[in-house]
Structure formats: structure tokens, C-alpha cells
Amino acid sequence: MARPTAAKPPARRPPALDLPQATARLSLREFTLGDLPALAGWSADPRVTRHLLFGPRDAAAARRHLEEVLEAQSARVRRFWELAIERASDGVVIGACDLTLRSREELEVGYLLARPYWGEGYATEALRAVVSAAFSQLGVTRVVAATAVENARSARVLERAGLRWESLLRAHARGRGRVWDVNVYCVGRDDWLSGNGA
Numbered sequence: 568m569a570r571p572t573a574a575k576p577p578a579r580r581p582p583a584l585d586l587p588q589a590t591a592r593l594s595l596r597e598f599t600l601g602d603l604p605a606l607a608g609w610s611a612d613p614r615v616t617r618h619l620l621f622g623p624r625d626a627a628a629a630r631r632h633l634e635e636v637l638e639a640q641s642a643r644v645r646r647f648w649e650l651a652i653e654r655a656s657d658g659v660v661i662g663a664c665d666l667t668l669r670s671r672e673e674l675e676v677g678y679l680l681a682r683p684y685w686g687e688g689y690a691t692e693a694l695r696a697v698v699s700a701a702f703s704q705l706g707v708t709r710v711v712a713a714t715a716v717e718n719a720r721s722a723r724v725l726e727r728a729g730l731r732w733e734s735l736l737r738a739h740a741r742g743r744g745r746v747w748d749v750n751v752y753c754v755g756r757d758d759w760l761s762g763n764g765a
């Protein structure tokens with residue numbers, strides 16, 4: 568009798584996202600160089616970057632950042648996506664969201680909107696689409712987001728989108744001449760699929 572051979576784990580495809588991702592009012596798509604004016608606009612706005620580790624960025628730094636984002640689009644195995652959030656009704660690029668695969672099982676997300684587009688529910692709508700794609704397309708088991716403890720608007724977005732507070736990480740990050748305490752929010756695949764995200 569042939570000796571049983573160890574079962575080979577099924578081959579995993581490289582992570583891929585279907586883009587653009589459409590929501591009721593938005594399209595999440597790859598950035599292009601033509602998006603530089605929009606990106607440079609919010610990057611230079613201290614109200615947008617107040618709780619972020621970077622910024623405000625000048626025009627040259629914004630361009631360098633966009634070039635890095637474009638370069639990441641051609642990575643052989645993709646682990647990072649920074650996507651433009653485009654409003655479907657008029658094609659205006661209102662912000663950005665980023666997705667980073669920390670491991671096979673964990674995706675970290677971030678988002679921002681240019682100041683004129685706060686208060687309309689766009690960030691929550693974009694984040695919900697990203698979380699959904701993380702589970703259905705990237706196959707992760709958890710989605711996390713880290714937000715500065717002072718960033719109350721961001722905490723509300725995370726809760727509305729179905730993530731729950733998980734932990735407080737003290738002195739977790741260093742940037743812009745200070746050390747940041749951050750709250751970590753999370754949603755697991757099973758809770759998301761059963762509608763019990765938050």
C-alpha cells in the first residue's frame with residue numbers, strides 16, 4: 568500500500584482587489600498622476616493632517632508621495648493599496664483610503680477626506696466598501712484601524728462602519744516631533760458577515 572503523503576495546502580493566489588470598487592455614491596480607484604492637484608490640496612491642509620503622522624506636505628512632498636503610490640501599483644505581489652475616493656456624481660476626487668496587508672490574515676485601513684467633503688457620510692461609505700472587499704476579495708480574517716486618541720471624528724467613522732474598539736496602544740508611534748497614543752479598532756470576518764460588526 569502506498570504510504571499516505573502529507574496533504575499539500577491549497578495554493579493561495581496573490582492578493583488582488585477588484586478595482587474600481589463602486590458604492591452608492593463613490594468609486595474607489597487607483598490614483599493617477601492627474602490626481603496630483605486634489606492630493607496636494609488635502610495634503611497641505613493642517614485641518615486634514617492634524618491627527619495624522621505626516622504633514623502638512625508641501626507640493627513637492629505631495630508629488631513624491633503620489634509617485635510612491637503609483638509605483639506600488641506595479642508591485643509583483645501587492646500588499647499596499649492607496650486608492651482615490653472619487654464622487655460618482657461629478658468625478659471629483661474627494662479623498663483617499665489605504666489598505667495594508669500586515670499579514671495574510673490582517674488588513675490595516677486608513678482614510679481621509681478633503682475638508683469640503685466632511686459631514687456627508689462619504690468616509691463611512693468608503694470604509695464599508697473596503698472592509699467588505701477585504702473579506703470577500705483579499706480573504707483576511709480581520710480588519711484593523713489605528714487612530715490617534717484625540718481623533719473623535721475618525722472613531723465615529725470606524726464605529727459607524729462596523730468596527731469595535733479593541734485596545735489602546737500607548738506611545739505607539741513617533742512622528743512630527745511627538746509620540747502618539749492610538750486606539751485600535753477591529754472587525755472580524757465572522758462578525759462582519761453575520762452583520763454584528765458593531
Ligand SMILES: CC(C)(COP(=O)(O)OP(=O)(O)OC[C@H]1O[C@@H](n2cnc3c(N)ncnc32)[C@H](O)[C@@H]1OP(=O)(O)O)[C@@H](O)C(=O)NCCC(=O)NCCS
Pocket residue numbers: 614615616618619677678679680681684685686687688689690691692712713714715718720721723724
Ligand atoms: C476622519 C474623517 C474622514 C471623518 O469625516 P466625516 O465627514 O466625519 O465622516 P463621514 O464622511 O463618514 O461623515 C459622517 C458625518 O456625516 C453625517 N452624514 C450626513 N449625511 C450622511 C449620510 N448620507 N450617511 C452617513 N452620514 C452622513 C453624519 O451624521 C456624520 O456627522 P457627525 O459625525 O457630525 O454625526 C475626516 O474627519 C478626515 O478626513 N479627517 C482627517 C484625516 C483623518 O483623521 N483620517 C483618519 C485617520 S485614522
